Amino acid sequence: MKRKEITINGDNFNDADGFRNEINRVLTIGEGSTWMTWYNLDAFNDFLHGGFGVHEYGEPIKLIWENANKSKNVLGHKAATSYYENILKRCHPKNRTKLNELLENAKQEKGDTLFDIIIHIIKEHEDIELLLR
Template identity: 25%
Template sequence: MVPAPPEVSRFLHGGRLETMPRRREHRLAVARWLAHAALPDLLEPVGERELTRRLGAVADDPVGVRRALVDLGIVHRTRDGAEYWRTELTEHDRLTEDDEPAGAAGTGGPHRTLHLDGGRVDSIAAFYVELDRVFMAGEDWRLGPSLDALDDLLHGGFGAAHGAGRLTVVWHGFARSREALGFAATREYYLAKLADPRFDSGLFRRRLADLEAGTGKTYAELVLEVFADHPEVQLVLR
């Protein structure tokens, strides 16, 4: 377990949380530490009883804390409450850094694995919000919502990809993301470009026509093409 930082330890007694603090910023700080302590693996589903047991090791009211984590949006659960999983990358997380396998010499850095939550991707804009959440934690700026920005990100010059010799991106719930970034969203995207005089109307009119004719690519397919242009990045779709 990651030791509690000063802003959290002030609310602990004998290493345990007796009550959640009232101020929201304090509640969030404590909740993020608790969520990482009980659910160290991002997006890994854990049963209700097991999560309650884990929280009971660090909190006097594990059921109340479990509810607070859900209310704050740091932990999600199935509708029936049978399983819970952590959805927020926190400051307590450490990127996976494995020894390079045989034959990987010269990659220049550790292997890192990052996780995209497809459940958060319900639009093109939300896709870039999710990229920011996973890749840009700790950065004081955010990506522009464009495929060029994604391409720059995968080059590894900044964010969580910076310094990685090998990078694995696990896209959980990709089927849902693929639907959200499908025909309807792509059509709206092209129409918005056509309405903006800053963009090449001829180019986007042709792309829209191809899409409507069934020969053009959806935004999901365009995103996969960008990943494919980076063979040093392994994309795992789940």
């Protein structure tokens, strides 16, 4: 079975918000769609299952990430720091300790970058073939 190909272009964004916009552009059903793929990484993970945009639930897809090395730099520890700072503003109090630990690691450029986390989430989906270019 040929997989539907979806291409993310790392040249189309320079920060995490731009990445979200790129994901919305390639995974939702065209201009004017009211679906938004993620405001947090849990929502992004849910969206990758399909059924909300250009692919059906469980439909095998090939996700091609052009200019992935640029994205790796853009979505580095600084982006992870900003992400954790935003999540801490609205997370459940019992999650604060773990998030503060992740935030401190990101500030010290330790642990996973935002790019690493996104790649891990994508790779958890057996129906998604990821190709980094």
